[in-house]
Amino acid sequence: xxxxxxxxxxxxxxxxxxxxxxxxxxxxxxxxxxxxxxxxxxxxxxxxxxxxxxxxxxxxxxxxxxxxxxxxxxxxxxxxxxxxxxxxxxxxxxxxxxxxxxxxxxxxx
Amino acid sequence: xxxxxxxxxxxxxxxxxxxxxxxxxxxxxxxxxxxxxxxxxxxxxxxxxxxxxxxxxxxxxxxxxxxxxxxxxxxxxxxxxxxxxxxxxxxxxxxxxxxxxxxxxxxxxxxxxx
Numbered sequence: 001x002x003x004x005x006x007x008x009x010x011x012x013x014x015x016x017x018x019x020x021x022x023x024x025x026x027x028x029x030x031x032x033x034x035x036x037x038x039x040x041x042x043x044x045x046x047x048x049x050x051x052x053x054x055x056x057x058x059x060x061x062x063x064x065x066x067x068x069x070x071x072x073x074x075x076x077x078x079x080x081x082x083x084x085x086x087x088x089x090x091x092x093x094x095x096x097x098x099x100x101x102x103x104x105x106x107x108x109x
Numbered sequence: 110x111x112x113x114x115x116x117x118x119x120x121x122x123x124x125x126x127x128x129x130x131x132x133x134x135x136x137x138x139x140x141x142x143x144x145x146x147x148x149x150x151x152x153x154x155x156x157x158x159x160x161x162x163x164x165x166x167x168x169x170x171x172x173x174x175x176x177x178x179x180x181x182x183x184x185x186x187x188x189x190x191x192x193x194x195x196x197x198x199x200x201x202x203x204x205x206x207x208x209x210x211x212x213x214x215x216x217x218x219x220x221x222x223x
Contacts, residue, residue: 001173036210038154045206045213046146046154057211089154096170098144098156 002026004092006101011109012080020104021072022090028071029092035073036091037066050075082108111135111212115205118217125197129217131190131207139185145192147203197221
């Protein structure tokens, strides 16, 4: 069974920079896994942030960026704002079947 | 404005069946690949399945835990996505979201309990 692994929790100061990662149990993550990133705040439906590794949606703030880093998919937040405190999920595709990571709870403190 | 409105959730006994619907508007539904994602109470997101547009073959893919029990379908004339869920288990209890890769519905709660 394929497992996608994210950091369970991270803490960042307002204005700081933080990188969340997404690893695959099958090996290095490449663009062929079409990494997606989503943000979810308590009591809300998730919101799409990044698709196909690094592409932003029209509503994605400029401070969010996606990339591949050291064999993992990565989501970097630069100039973190208090409203960025949320759960972040990555999604990878394996031959058409999607698998979410367990999520990273980002605390802005 | 894109809208995805799920319906059909509720309480069902183990072994029972339920059909969820997702009414779509604000985009060309027939061109969209649509996905169902679920979230058990207090847990993370779980990808359930995806259906391609008919022009791309209309084929479906499912996650292992629901394969052979759940079936996705679409009615492009009604701009509606469906999820037929059979042989339901307690572990299928979750909020089910209808997703168009960039937009999410608000979800419908399915509770499987005796």
